[in-house]
Amino acid sequence: MVNMTTSGNAALRAARQSLGYRSQAALADALTKTARTIGLRVAVTARTVRRWESAEPPWPQTEHAAALEALFKRPIAELGFIPPWSDESTPTRPTVRTAADLQTAQRHFPGAAAALPASVATDYVAITVSYRHLYWSLPATRLHRSVAEHAQLGIDLLQQVPDPAKAALAKAVSESSLLAGRLEFFDLQQPELSQPSFVLALQAAHEGDDVLLASAILAHMAFAPAFSGDASRAEEARDRLRAARAFARRGNASAEMIAWLDAVEAEVETRFGDTRRALSLIHHAEETYEEYDSDTNPSPTWLDWFSPTRLAGFKGNTLIIAGRGREARETLERVIVDLPEDAVKQKSIYLADLAAAAVLEKNPEEACTHLESALDQLGRTWYATAMDRIKAVRQSLRQWDSLPAVRALDDRLYDWHTTVNSLVG
Structure with missing residues (x-):
């Protein structure tokens, strides 16, 4: 066994x-080029490689890990790195296959050696669609493990279905891993889990040659730096969105999807304090949505998290951050009326935002009323992002x-049910 303390x-x-x-510089250049081929715009330096070859190599960042696996065609755990979760302290995530596993599945099992019929891919896609629908009604803690394991199952199946079925299967694997990442980031607030899910989703989209899925995944990857609170990560988020827009153009994205990308960019700019730019983007999204023709250029069926009502929800939150309480209240009141009955998670968010607008208008009693209504929604379906808004x-x-009214709100906010959910949900 190699002595890592002396030889790195x-x-x-x-x-x-x-x-x-x-040289380490040559490897850094190769990794940077490899990252570009799998849709990641990251740069690896010789200094980074030197740290990786040290006696105590740090666990690589998600994008760097994907590039390492793509170049060496093996999991990074076989390259001398020890996962930070190796103590099995992460309770909600099953054993995760890597992007390299996906490449291996595609490379080593040609159609002639397929052990399963093509109908397996059709059945897998049908289950993926069911999970897409269940997201809006099932608690995240119940749904997440099933979705994540479904994505891993898809990787295993890629090894065994005939070549003609692999593209459809890879797209479904990508959508499943994207959904797992959404659950991890927004519902469970575990961003350290969501980024590997997004990278795997991106790699599967590449295998399935689905540029619109890739666009959606890259846009989701912009949320982590935007929500980090670290202003130095602004360019990282903007770079993800530039990549997302490039893929959207390549795939002739619908007006609806372009409007969603505007809304995501508006959220990013809001998080980094540029509400003027954010409101301009939302205005552009509103104009773009007016051009949307679902018959001429429909959106992908998986783009079910966006609508004119939800665009207005983005706008309401940005108006709050901009300090424009009356406009935010008027916008969000219309959103609440127009929101579908089954949009329980989003309703809790918008009620919390309505409460924030009431605070701006110096109406604490109304704010408390909206927050208690938001807690009612969380009692039906837990949503960690909404609880963060409520506490803010x-x-x-x-x-x-x-x-x-504020004391009564505290009694409700810190009862047994809500307190336990906020700590374990």
Whole structure:
């Protein structure tokens, strides 16, 4: 066994040399180029490779890990890296296959050796569609494991279905992994899990040659830097969106999808403090949506998380951040009326935003009423992102702590049910 304390990460160094890269700089260049081929715009430096070949190599960032796996055609755990979750401290995620596993499945099992009929892919796609629908009604903690395991099952099936069925199967694997990432990021608030899911979804979209799915995945990958609170990550988020728009153009995206990309970019700019730019993007999205013709250029069926009503919801939140309480209230009141009955998760978000608008208008009692309604929604379907919004509005009510309405809200906010859900959900 190699003594890592004296010789550094011998596994990675040996793998590098086996591919003919005589220096760390040469490997860095190769990884940067490989990242481009799988749709990632990241740069690897010789300094980063030097850290990876040290005696205590850090676990690579998600995009770097994908590039390593794509170049070496093996999981990064076989390159001398020890996963930070190796103590099995992450309770909700099943064993995760990597992007390299997906490539291996496609490379080593040609159609002639297929062990399963093409109908398996059809059945897998049908289950994927069912999970897409269940997202709106099932609690995330119940749905997540099934969706994540479904994505892993798809990778295994890619090894065994005939070649003509692989593209459809790869697209369904991509959608499943995207859904897992959405659950992890928005519902469970575990961004450290969501990014590997998004990378795997991107790789599967590449295998299925689905540029619109790739666009959607890249746009979702912009949320992590935007929600991080780290202003230095603004360009990272914007780069993801530039990539998403490039893929959307390549796939002749519908006006609806372009409007959604505008809304995502508006969310990013709002998070980084540029509400003027964000409102301009939302205005453009509204104009674009007016051009949408579902008969001439329909959206993909998986784009079920966006609508004119939800665009207005984006607008309401941006108006709040911009300090325009009355406009935000008027916008969000229309959103609540127009929202479908089954949009329980989104309704909790919009009620919390309505409460924030009430705070801007110096109406704490109305804010408390909206927050209690939001808690009613969370009692039906838990949504961690909504709870974050609720707690942020509660913090803004501190100057009215002595009001009976605020005290009653605290009794509700910190009852057994809500407290336990917020800690384990």
